[in-house]
Amino acid sequence: MSAYIPAAQESEIPDPGTLLVEVAERLIVLIHAAGHFYALDDVCTHDGGPLSDGPVAAEQGTLACPRHGAQFDLKTGAAKTMPATKATTCHEVKLENGTLFVRLNAE
Amino acid sequence: MTSTLTRTTTGFTQEAFDDFLATRNEPAWLTELRRNDWAHFLEYPMPSSRDEEWARTDIRPLKLNQFSLPMAPHSETYLSGAESGIDGKGTDVSGSPCLPQTVLAQGVDLGGRTSSLDGYPCASELSKQWAEQGVLFGSLDALVTEHGQRLRPYLERPVVDPTYDKFAALASACWCGGTLLYVPKGVRVEQPFHALSAMSAGPDAKGTDAKGTDAKGTDARGTDANGIDLSRTLVILEEGAEATLLSETASTRETGAGLHCGSTELLIGKGAMLRYVNLQNWNMDAWHFAHQRAVVRQQGTLQWTIGALGSRLAKVNQRVALIEPDAEAQVNGVMFTQGRQHLCYNTHQHHQAPSCHSDLLYKTALQDHSRTVWRGMIQVDPPAQRTNAYQRNDNLMLSRTARSDSIPGLEIEADDVRCTHGSTSGRVDNSQVFYAMSRGYTRQEAIRMIVAGFFQQVFDRISIESVRNALGTAIGQRVREL
Amino acid sequence: MATDLTTDSTDRLLDGSDEINKYNFVTKTKGVFRARKGLDADIVTQISEMKDEPGWMRDYRLDALKIFESKPMPQWGGNIGINFQDIYYYLKPTEGQGRTWDDVPDEIKETFDKLGIPEAERKYLAGVKAQFESEVVYGSLEEDLSKQGVIFTDTDTAVREHSDLLREYFGQIISSSDNKFAALNSAVWSGGSFIYVPPGVKIEFPLQAYFRINAEQMGQFERTLIIVDEGAEVHYVEGCTAPMYSSESLHSAVVEIIVKKNARCRYTTIQNWANNIYNLVTKRAMAYENALMEWIDGNLGSGLTMKYPAVYMMEPGARGEILSIAFASQGQHQDAGAKVVHCAPHTKSRIISKSISKNGGRSSYRGLCKVEDGAVGSKSSVVCDALILDDKSRSDTYPYIEVEEQDVQVEHEASVSRIGEEQLFYLMSRGLTEAEASSMIVSGFIEPLIKELPMEYAIEMNRLIELQMEGSVG
Structure with a gap:
């Protein structure tokens, strides 16, 4: 149902690093890690707060919540460590001519 | 009515504020108050998830610069028809074809009515009978010019703290299109008053990204501006007075952005009695920020009913202060959410004096991906002995993807008290659905009945029939098949 | 070194x-x-x-x-x-x-x-x-x-x-x-x-x-x-x-x-x-x-x-039960509570909190009951009772209830009250001093904790409560 929507320029996100963007009125955190781009809902499933200020661990492929340290898998959104136990929503990203496009997960 | 002006400034800038002041024909003391609060507005940061109060309500998608201060009323042509009289037969009381249908006053014999669109008054009427007894009712904008000296103390010492946060400061600095009800000592008004705050809707943003402006929708003014409503409600009941005010908000279209930032202040004098109904029924693209506070004096009584149906995101602080002995407040909340709505209602029952009674019941039904946050507090100060306080929040989960946060709270500093709170969350009982279906009802009818049953407890407390009916109908229309 | x-x-x-x-x-x-x-x-x-x-x-x-x-x-x-x-x-x-x-x-x-x-x-x-x-x-x-x-x-x-x-x-x-x-x-x-x-x-x-x-x-x-x-x-x-x-x-x-x-x-x-x-x-x-x-x-x-001891119920049928008792007297703030998080279907939890504030003490219950998406058929009950023994003391209750699932049954109740005068008069009419009567009522109030303790602790706890209560009424 949803299309790829332009969200950011590749050059805006250092590796490793994150960028908070708004895609169709949803807040999405774009992650650049080990040469790849990922997109997750900017929501920690533990306390519902934002993830976008958290540190990226490129080797483990995770983004950690800045408040209580719950780690989320960049590829799937899965919760890897306590205190989170549920995945955060993960979205598809593609890079074309320096522009990052996000396709929102329907859920 | 004056003619339409073209707005030249957008956003909430100093320049826009100066332009806004220039459009107001107000006494100097009021301008001074506004300037003072405007300074606070500029100075205060936007609330963020780091603030405990906002941790569950993410307003980062709100871009204030997409909205503008109300600069000019709508044209007379546009509003033609708005002046028709109270017909007493309970048809559309707004009287204007371009204003949204109102729902609270259906079939009600009104004592007066007032309406505004985007913060500018459309029509105000007060029945002669009450005017003769000294009742003031209508647009706060107009009445403050006429009765400035009488209203000045209330505006200079507001019961909603304008320094509470950025939104409180904005509401206090830029209020526009408010409602005033003033009932003098001993006057008992049996007929309810009705107030409508209407807001136009910006271009339909659906199907575009956040920057998209390609939608063709035109708003009520024929411009592409987003809606704005900065209305302020002030109700003053002097000693022994009685009144009922039915107040509702609505958008001119079902989609399109709007911003409400306002305040409501209810002053209930000694032995006075107010019934106040406040239905928030904006469209699903509107932002709603409201600070509301009632102050009840000795033996005063307040029945306050909140209906929360609309808005994309709402953040409401509803506070009741019982400041003299034997004051009483009943608070009723009816919430129904759907889509991706996020409604956050913070309630506060503040017992400052002995022997007061407060009783709060919030009932919420949640559908789709919606989310509600109800946070309630009963605060009992040391002098408030013999307090009797109650709060309860029940949540009916109509979908697997909805989320409700319920945070009741007690802070008690007196020992001779009875304070209780309760909260429940649950789903529609399937056995009830099957039973109803076995009796020939469709599944949707069955669910509607069960949802109606869920709200019955709070409807039973609402003593105004038209309000019960309006809320019941609105909720019934929203319930989908599960 | x-x-x-x-x-x-x-x-x-x-x-x-x-x-x-x-x-x-x-x-x-x-x-x-x-x-x-x-x-x-x-x-x-x-x-x-x-x-x-x-x-x-x-x-x-x-x-x-x-x-x-x-x-x-x-x-x-x-x-x-x-x-x-x-x-x-x-x-x-x-x-x-x-x-x-x-x-x-x-x-x-x-x-x-x-x-x-x-x-x-x-x-x-x-x-x-x-x-x-x-x-x-x-x-x-x-x-x-x-x-x-x-x-x-x-x-x-x-x-x-x-x-x-x-x-x-x-x-x-x-x-x-x-x-x-x-x-x-x-x-x-x-x-x-x-x-x-x-x-x-x-x-x-x-x-x-x-x-x-x-x-x-x-x-x-x-x-x-x-x-x-x-x-x-x-x-x-x-x-x-x-x-x-x-x-x-x-x-x-x-x-x-x-x-x-x-x-x-x-x-x-x-x-x-x-x-x-x-x-x-x-x-x-x-x-x-x-x-x-x-x-x-x-x-x-x-x-x-x-x-705030927590139980995360990770798999179906897991149960968590928390009994929290707090006693705050002069110079004390007990900010105690409990957390239960339902992460899987058909999990059950119960929290019982009892708190007593006296002589200027402050006791707060702070707790969380969270039902995560997918934890269908979960049930939780949270009950908090607080006693305030005098007008210098304070009691707070801050329960957080977060429900992300439809098929659940979550209940919370809390109340704050003081020692009932009728109870007190009844006991005093039976020959107890006011202090003794209060102490007995408080012991009854925390009975749910006492009966869960090994016996030697139960005896110690009762002695402790008696000591805490001495001179608290007057």
Whole structure:
């Protein structure tokens, strides 16, 4: 149902690093890690707060919540460590001519 | 009515504020108050998830610069028809074809009515009978010019703290299109008053990204501006007075952005009695920020009913202060959410004096991906002995993807008290659905009945029939098949 | 770099408070090593070296220290006025572990006598783990338990002797980044219990440990890890007392528990730290399929307690039960509570909280009940009752209820009241003084806790409540 929507320029996100963007009125955190781009809902499933200020661990492929340290898998959104136990929503990203496009997960 | 002006400034800038002041024909003391609060507005940061109060309500998608201060009323042509009289037969009381249908006053014999669109008054009427007894009712904008000296103390010492946060400061600095009800000592008004705050809707943003402006929708003014409503409600009941005010908000279209930032202040004098109904029924693209506070004096009584149906995101602080002995407040909340709505209602029952009674019941039904946050507090100060306080929040989960946060709270500093709170969350009982279906009802009818049953407890407390009916109908229309 | 330490401040015992604390005493301690005051990477490295720890634990501590330094102080709960640089983080009191009761130094035995370790417990001596200052000084595990494969040791020993098992779970339930005080504990932890109960083993009697803070301004940072394997059962009892000191002291523990399929774990705490101690503790259990985790948490002492034992129900049929009792008197703020998180279908939880505020004390219940998306058929009930005994005291209730699922049944109720006059008059008409009558009513109020305690603790608790209630009515 949803299309790829332009969200950011590749050059805006250092590796490793994150960028908070708004895609169709949803807040999405774009992650650049080990040469790849990922997109997750900017929501920690533990306390519902934002993830976008958290540190990226490129080797483990995770983004950690800045408040209580719950780690989320960049590829799937899965919760890897306590205190989170549920995945955060993960979205598809593609890079074309320096522009990052996000396709929102329907859920 | 004056003619339409073209707005030249957008956003909430100093320049826009100066332009806004220039459009107001107000006494100097009021301008001074506004300037003072405007300074606070500029100075205060936007609330963020780091603030405990906002941790569950993410307003980062709100871009204030997409909205503008109300600069000019709508044209007379546009509003033609708005002046028709109270017909007493309970048809559309707004009287204007371009204003949204109102729902609270259906079939009600009104004592007066007032309406505004985007913060500018459309029509105000007060029945002669009450005017003769000294009742003031209508647009706060107009009445403050006429009765400035009488209203000045209330505006200079507001019961909603304008320094509470950025939104409180904005509401206090830029209020526009408010409602005033003033009932003098001993006057008992049996007929309810009705107030409508209407807001136009910006271009339909659906199907575009956040920057998209390609939608063709035109708003009520024929411009592409987003809606704005900065209305302020002030109700003053002097000693022994009685009144009922039915107040509702609505958008001119079902989609399109709007911003409400306002305040409501209810002053209930000694032995006075107010019934106040406040239905928030904006469209699903509107932002709603409201600070509301009632102050009840000795033996005063307040029945306050909140209906929360609309808005994309709402953040409401509803506070009741019982400041003299034997004051009483009943608070009723009816919430129904759907889509991706996020409604956050913070309630506060503040017992400052002995022997007061407060009783709060919030009932919420949640559908789709919606989310509600109800946070309630009963605060009992040391002098408030013999307090009797109650709060309860029940949540009916109509979908697997909805989320409700319920945070009741007690802070008690007196020992001779009875304070209780309760909260429940649950789903529609399937056995009830099957039973109803076995009796020939469709599944949707069955669910509607069960949802109606869920709200019955709070409807039973609402003593105004038209309000019960309006809320019941609105909720019934929203319930989908599960 | 070992320093001789002699502390003798018996004469300062009763300073600063007219509150009755029956554990007001100090025992001379001969420390063999005390790290200097303050907290930095050197201290943390030194602690790790003194303990002869493997490199991974040292790195874990240093990483936690960085997290601690970067985290803000909590902006909720009580007022925490701690100067982290004015605290000793490590003290090693004697050389090595006491192997038998005879090996335990007389001074420490004396402390136990004053503590009144129940006779019943001496009989068992199954697992007295007494943490005097930071290290476990005495431990003996009954042979049959050992034969069944039960491990009950101090966590320092476990790091050396059971490192694979420990490392699998250590910090997995409560990570260093969970909160500021979990980070602090992770950096400087010392002592605590490590328990492993193999599949199907049911330990009939409670395993017990006592903790003490003794040296002035001595932080205590025990670290406990309990693993209850499939179908196993254990009851662990932790009692805390501390001598009174005039300057503030800090206790910040981390307790992690895993309760596997069909297993049961009960963890009982009677917390009676002195009134000048900050008791800031993180306790969390994960319960798997059809497992039961119970926290019984009694908070009587400390100046400020912030402690919210949690149960995460991870798999279908898991259950969590928490009983929390708080008693706050003059100069005390008990910010206690409980958390239950339903992560799987058909999980069940129950929280009962009872709190009493008197003589200017403040007790707060702060809790969470969360039902996550997918936890269909979950049920939770939370009931909080508070008693306020006079008009100087305060009671707060802050329950957080978060429901992300439709098919659930979540109920919360709370009430605050005072002792009913009719009740009081009735008892007084039967010849009791007002104080006696109040004391009896309070005892009845906390009855749900008392009846869950081993008998010798129940007797102690009742005596404690009587002492607390003396002179409170007048």
